[in-house]
Amino acid sequence: MNRQLIYILILAAITVPLFLPLGLKHRVTPEVERFYQTIDVLPAGSIVLVSFDFEASTVAETRPLAYAVLRHLFSNNVSVVSLSTLAEGTGLGYNFLSEITEELGKKYGEDYIFLGFRPQYQATILGLGEGFSKVFPKDYLGNELSSLPLAERVKNYDQINLIISIADGDLPQYWVDYAQTRYKKPVLAAVTAVMATSYYPYLASGQFSGLVGGLKGAAEYEVLLGKPGLGFKGMESQSLGHLMIIILIIIGNLTFLSQKKRI
Amino acid sequence: MPLRLPLILVSCFGLFMLLQFFWQATFLDQAYGEVLDWVQIIYLFTLWVGAVHLIKLHLKKSQQKKKEAFYSWVTLAGIFSMLGFGLIGGKEQGSLFSWIFDNVQVPLQATMFSLLAFFVASAAYRGFRARSREALVLLLVAGLVMLGRVPIGNLISEWIPDLANWILNFPSMAARRGILIGIGLGSVATALRIIFGVERTYLGR
Numbered sequence: 001m002n003r004q005l006i007y008i009l010i011l012a013a014i015t016v017p018l019f020l021p022l023g024l025k026h027r028v029t030p031e032v033e034r035f036y037q038t039i040d041v042l043p044a045g046s047i048v049l050v051s052f053d054f055e056a057s058t059v060a061e062t063r064p065l066a067y068a069v070l071r072h073l074f075s076n077n078v079s080v081v082s083l084s085t086l087a088e089g090t091g092l093g094y095n096f097l098s099e100i101t102e103e104l105g106k107k108y109g110e111d112y113i114f115l116g117f118r119p120q121y122q123a124t125i126l127g128l129g130e131g132f133s134k135v136f137p138k139d140y141l142g143n144e145l146s147s148l149p150l151a152e153r154v155k156n157y158d159q160i161n162l163i164i165s166i167a168d169g170d171l172p173q174y175w176v177d178y179a180q181t182r183y184k185k186p187v188l189a190a191v192t193a194v195m196a197t198s199y200y201p202y203l204a205s206g207q208f209s210g211l212v213g214g215l216k217g218a219a220e221y222e223v224l225l226g227k228p229g230l231g232f233k234g235m236e237s238q239s240l241g242h243l244m245i246i247i248l249i250i251i252g253n254l255t256f257l258s259q260k261k262r263i
Numbered sequence: 264m265p266l267r268l269p270l271i272l273v274s275c276f277g278l279f280m281l282l283q284f285f286w287q288a289t290f291l292d293q294a295y296g297e298v299l300d301w302v303q304i305i306y307l308f309t310l311w312v313g314a315v316h317l318i319k320l321h322l323k324k325s326q327q328k329k330k331e332a333f334y335s336w337v338t339l340a341g342i343f344s345m346l347g348f349g350l351i352g353g354k355e356q357g358s359l360f361s362w363i364f365d366n367v368q369v370p371l372q373a374t375m376f377s378l379l380a381f382f383v384a385s386a387a388y389r390g391f392r393a394r395s396r397e398a399l400v401l402l403l404v405a406g407l408v409m410l411g412r413v414p415i416g417n418l419i420s421e422w423i424p425d426l427a428n429w430i431l432n433f434p435s436m437a438a439r440r441g442i443l444i445g446i447g448l449g450s451v452a453t454a455l456r457i458i459f460g461v462e463r464t465y466l467g468r
Contacts, residue, residue, distance in 0.1 A: 003385050010384045024414035027424060056369040057376035088372075091354070091364050098356065120306035127299045134296070141355070182284075193412070200436045201443060216412055239413035241380060246406050248388040253402070256392045 006248060013244035017236035024236055031203055032220040035188050035210025036072070038162065044077035046161040047154060049128075052084040052093030053121075053171035058192050059092060064218035064230035065190040066093070066166050070100040072225055079150055080112040081160070083136070085121035085171055094140060108141075109148040116140030121171065125178040129157050157183040162209075168192045172199060176207045190217065270460045277458035318342065404430060 042048070050070070054062040073080055082097055084090040094114050106112055115136040118124040127135040132154050133145045145151040153159060163185050165172040172189035180187045186209040189199055193214025202208045212221055215238055218231030276298070283291040318339065325335035348360040355361060393399040410416035411427020456462035 001388065006385045006388055007381050010381055014380065024418065026414050027417055029428065056372040059369055059373050060377065088368075091361060092369070095356070095365070118303065119310060120303050123299050123302040123306070127296075127303070130292075130296045130299065197431060197435055198439060200431055201440045204432070204436060214412075216414075219414075235414060239415040241384075242409045242413045243415055245384050245387050246409060248384055249391045249402065249406065252388045252391065253393055256394075 001248075001251065009244055009248070010241060013240040014237045017240055018233065021233075022236050022239070024239060026216075026219045026223050026232075026235070028220045028223055029217075031211040031213075032217050032224070034203075035190070035212050036221065036224045038186065038188060038209045039069075039072050039076065039078070042076065042078050042161055045079065047079045047081060047150070047159055048073055048162045048164060049157075049160045050080050050082040051163070051165045051167075051171070051175065052082065052089040052096070053086055053165050053167035053169065054092070054192075055086055055088040055168060056092065058168035060234065061192045061214055061218070062092070062166055062168060063096065064215060064234060065212060065221075066096045067100060067229060068218050068221040068225060068231060069164060069166065069190055069212070070096065071104070071227065072221070074100060074104045074106050074111070075225075078161075079110075079153075081115065081132070081150065081154055082112065083115040083124075084117045085124055085174075087117055087119075090117040090140070109143070110150055113148055113150050114140045121174055122178060125174055126182070129179065129183050131156055157185050160185060162186050162188065164188045164190065166190045168195065170195075170198075172208070173202070176202060180207055188212075193217075266463075266466065269466060270463070274458050274460060277454065281458075314342075 039048075050073070052062075052066070070080070080097070082093060084093045097112060097114055100106075101108070101112055115132070116139060118127075118135055124135055132151065136145060138144055139148065139151070157179060163175055163179055165175045165187065167189065168191065172187065172191060175187045175189075179185050187207065188210045189202070189208050190212040191199060191214070193216065196211065196213025196217070199208060199211055199213075203211045212218065215231050215234040218229075219235040220231075222229050222231045279294070279298070283295045321335040321338045325332050325339060345360065345363065348358070348363065352358045352360055391402060391405070393402050407423065408427045408430055410419065411424045411430075416423035416427065453462060457465070
């Protein structure tokens with residue numbers, strides 16, 4: 001089979017479900033359920049730190065994850081203090097936050113704030129424990145932190161109920177190393193599928209209070225929220241994509257075996 | 264002396280960070296806050312060094328009469344135009360800087376990453392062969408996890424997602440834990456070697 005044909009088959013498998021939904025059912029896994037419950041039990045008015053630890057290349061996965069988690073937080077009237085530890089995550093994180101807060105009618109400064117980006121994530125994570133206004137004297141929009149009512153309520157990690165890292169790399173590990181271990185704050189991780197397997201040991205040890213992995217995790221979260229979204233749609237494409245790759249592997253192996261027999 | 268000074272500095276700061284983690288004292292907390300500020304300041308200077316080096320490198324390459332010189336011009340144009348747009352128009356939503364980021368950089372990077380699906384499919388077709396018993400096991404496990412991680416697996420049989428989860432929660436996690444413990448022990452050993460001046464490769468020696 002030539003390369004062009006493989007590419008066409010994969011393209012068809014990925015794009016067809018976008019136009020003809022398959023209506024596949026999603027089974028919620030225990031790790032996603034734990035993530036959801038950890039947020040769900042927070043009383044209204046709690047403050048959650050959301051860190052957008054991803055870059056533009058993985059936006060297809062991180063956007064559904066961020067949307068689902070932010071929707072859940074704001075629907076439960078939880079206040080969100082957010083930041084980014086990667087330069088590219090700053091613009092994207094702010095966009096995601098703006099879209100969801102606009103949809104749910106939340107006010108900047110009272111219900112949520114966006115601190116922006118600081119280089120050197122280890123120092124940033126540790127510095128927040130010393131004082132938020134020390135690391136971020138101004139927010140992303142240039143407002144003095146002291147002028148924002150929500151920022152006035154947050155001095156350091158003591159006022160934060162939960163930390164959520166939406167990531168495409170190893171940043172959630174740093175939140176565990178520097179914020180969970182040192183300041184005893186629970187950490188949740190919403191990560192891309194390729195990173196999810198790396199974090200199962202952290203979940204089993206209790207260092208993560210919940211884990212949502214990839215589009216599958218986002219789709220499961222949407223089931224729990226009762227609001228199908230980008231995760232649902234993307235997962236149908238991914239399902240057929242996986243199936244097509246498995247079929248290609250079977251064809252490849254059958255060809256290999258037939259050639260071997262001939263020799 | 265030029266070699267001793269960085270060694271002494273690294274030892275002092277390494278021991279200080281170790282001490283302040285295990286010992287609670289106000290003066291240590293204050294000094295620790297100062298150290299964190301300095302880490303960010305030094306990091307910012309390293310960013311400048313990186314940026315200046317990148318510009319110098321591409322300026323040099325763009326002067327060469329090679330086909331690749333065009334790419335250096337594109338890099339330089341990207342650096343200076345984004346710098347200019349950011350400084351003049353700001354980075355807020357609706358600015359030119361933000362528009363280029365949202366409509367050029369994000370789709371370009373997402374497209375590059377998405378191409379992996381095609382390369383993975385092609386590579387799997389060509390290379391994922393059951394040439395030995397071990398390769399067959401790998402093939403079966405990979406197929407099972409691939410199906411178990413998508414709802415279509417559940418549609419085929421309820422056992423598939425259960426088996427995929429078992430693979431991730433037990434054999435895969437055991438291997439991952441082993442790697443993590445190894446990395447942890449290696450990091451401690453390397454940190455101690457650096458603090459005590461045994462490891463000097465970071466000085467270029």
